[in-house]
Amino acid sequence: MAQLSLGPGFFRPESRPARDLSVLLARHQSLNATRPLRWLDLMAGCGIRALRWGLEALANPAVETELWVNDGDPDRLPLIQANAAGLGCSNRLTAEAADLLLHRSIVERHWFDFIDLDAFGAPGPLIQPALQALRFDGLLFLASTDGRSPTGHDRPGAIRSLGAAARAHPSSWEMALRQQIGLVARQAWMLGRGLQPLFSFSEGRTFRLALRLRRQIPAGDEQKLGLVARCERCGAQRVQPLLKLSGWPACDCVAGQGRWSISGPLWIGPLQEPQLLQQLIAEAQQLGRQQISPATLRLMQRLQADPGDRPTVWPTDELVRRLGIGGPPALGPLVQALQAAGYRASASGVMPGQVRTDAELPQLLQICASLRGEGI
Ligand SMILES: C[S@@+](CC[C@H](N)C(=O)[O-])C[C@H]1O[C@@H](n2cnc3c(N)ncnc32)[C@H](O)[C@@H]1O
Ligand SMILES: [Zn+2]
Incomplete structure (x- = not known):
C-alpha cells in the first residue's frame, strides 16, 4: 500500500473528482497506447496526482511510461521525492517554474502525451506553451480558479485575460467554461491544430477542462466560436457563430424595451464527449469505489447525459x-x-x-x- 504525506502546503480534499478524472483519463490513454508515454504533472503540490497515476493509471505493461512531477515551490521537492518513492516507473522530479519547463521541453522537442495543469488563478500565459509541448492527440487537463472574469463580474478583467466580453448570466459556470474553451481553441488554431473538449465541469470555484489537441482542425470547427446574447428583462437567449454574424433580432420584450447583453467570443460547440465519458464510466466501475469516488461517478454520469451541444x-x-x-x-x-x-x-x-x-x-x-x- 502506498503512503502519501500531504505536508504543510496545498491540498484540497474537495478536488477529489478532478484527481479521479485525471487518473481515469491517464489510465484510458495507457490502455489504448501503442508506444511509450510521457505524462507531466506541472503543478503537483504534494504530488498526489502523479503518485496516483503511477499506482492506478499504468494499465498497460507493454507500454513504458515516464512521469514528470513538478512544482514551482522548491520547498515542496522533498515531499514530492518522499511521495514518489513508491512509484515503480521511471520518473523525473523537479521544482521549476512552469513556463521554463514547458519552453525548454518545446526547444528540446520533448513532447508530452498528457499535461495536468492544476493552476491557481488563470492559467492564460501557460496555455500556448502547454499546447506546443503536447504531442498530437495529447491531452491537457486544465484548471482555472479565476471565476470573476469569465462570469461577467470583472468585465475589464475578461477583456484582458480572455479577449472577450463576459456578461452576468444565470448559467455562469457554463459561460465560464465556454469562455475558457474558446480561449484555448483560439490558441490551438493559431498553431494550425484542432481542439476537442472531452469534458468540462465546475463546482463554482474551479473551472476544469479536459481537452484533446488534434493534428488538424476538423472542417467547420470555426463555427464553434460565437456570441451568446441574453436579455435580462425578458430572459430571451440567442446564439450566433462569429463566422456568420449578422444583426440581432428583437428579443421578446414589448416595444423594444429589452437590450441584449452579449458575451464572447466563446465556445458554442459541445462541452462533453459522451462516448469517451461512457468508456471512462465503465473503466471507473471496473476499478471500484475505493479508487474512484461515488461523487466522481455521479459527476461523469451527469456530464455524459448532457453533451452540452448548445449554450441556451x-x-x-x-x-x-x-x-x-x-x-x-x-x-x-x-x-x-x-x-x-x-x-x-x-x-x-x-x-x-x-x-x-x-x-x-x-x-x-x-x-x-x-x-x-x-x-x-
Ligand atoms: C492547485 S495547487 C496543485 C494541487 C495538486 N495538483 C493537487 O491535486 O493536490 C497549485 C500548485 O502550483 C504551484 N505553482 C504555482 N505557480 C507555479 C508556477 N508558475 N510554476 C510551477 N508551479 C507553480 C504551487 O506551488 C502549488 O503547489
Ligand atoms: Zn427582452
Missing part, C-alpha cells in the same frame, strides 16, 4: 419566476415534455436545476405552464 440554458427557478407560479417544474418531466414537442432538451450536466434546450423561451414557458396544469 435556463434555470428552472427563472422559468417559475417568469411564469409567476409555485415551485419549479421537475426537471425530468420538463425535459421529456420538450422532447415530446420535438425540441432537443437535457438537464444541464454543468449546473444543477437547469434545462438545456433549443426551444425558445415563450415555447419553453408554455410547456412549463402545461406541466403545471397537469400537476407535475
Whole structure:
C-alpha cells in the first residue's frame, strides 16, 4: 500500500473528482497506447496526482511510461521525492517554474502525451506553451480558479485575460467554461491544430477542462466560436457563430424595451464527449469505489447525459419566476415534455436545476405552464 504525506502546503480534499478524472483519463490513454508515454504533472503540490497515476493509471505493461512531477515551490521537492518513492516507473522530479519547463521541453522537442495543469488563478500565459509541448492527440487537463472574469463580474478583467466580453448570466459556470474553451481553441488554431473538449465541469470555484489537441482542425470547427446574447428583462437567449454574424433580432420584450447583453467570443460547440465519458464510466466501475469516488461517478454520469451541444440554458427557478407560479417544474418531466414537442432538451450536466434546450423561451414557458396544469 502506498503512503502519501500531504505536508504543510496545498491540498484540497474537495478536488477529489478532478484527481479521479485525471487518473481515469491517464489510465484510458495507457490502455489504448501503442508506444511509450510521457505524462507531466506541472503543478503537483504534494504530488498526489502523479503518485496516483503511477499506482492506478499504468494499465498497460507493454507500454513504458515516464512521469514528470513538478512544482514551482522548491520547498515542496522533498515531499514530492518522499511521495514518489513508491512509484515503480521511471520518473523525473523537479521544482521549476512552469513556463521554463514547458519552453525548454518545446526547444528540446520533448513532447508530452498528457499535461495536468492544476493552476491557481488563470492559467492564460501557460496555455500556448502547454499546447506546443503536447504531442498530437495529447491531452491537457486544465484548471482555472479565476471565476470573476469569465462570469461577467470583472468585465475589464475578461477583456484582458480572455479577449472577450463576459456578461452576468444565470448559467455562469457554463459561460465560464465556454469562455475558457474558446480561449484555448483560439490558441490551438493559431498553431494550425484542432481542439476537442472531452469534458468540462465546475463546482463554482474551479473551472476544469479536459481537452484533446488534434493534428488538424476538423472542417467547420470555426463555427464553434460565437456570441451568446441574453436579455435580462425578458430572459430571451440567442446564439450566433462569429463566422456568420449578422444583426440581432428583437428579443421578446414589448416595444423594444429589452437590450441584449452579449458575451464572447466563446465556445458554442459541445462541452462533453459522451462516448469517451461512457468508456471512462465503465473503466471507473471496473476499478471500484475505493479508487474512484461515488461523487466522481455521479459527476461523469451527469456530464455524459448532457453533451452540452448548445449554450441556451435556463434555470428552472427563472422559468417559475417568469411564469409567476409555485415551485419549479421537475426537471425530468420538463425535459421529456420538450422532447415530446420535438425540441432537443437535457438537464444541464454543468449546473444543477437547469434545462438545456433549443426551444425558445415563450415555447419553453408554455410547456412549463402545461406541466403545471397537469400537476407535475
Ligand atoms: C492547485 S495547487 C496543485 C494541487 C495538486 N495538483 C493537487 O491535486 O493536490 C497549485 C500548485 O502550483 C504551484 N505553482 C504555482 N505557480 C507555479 C508556477 N508558475 N510554476 C510551477 N508551479 C507553480 C504551487 O506551488 C502549488 O503547489
Ligand atoms: Zn427582452
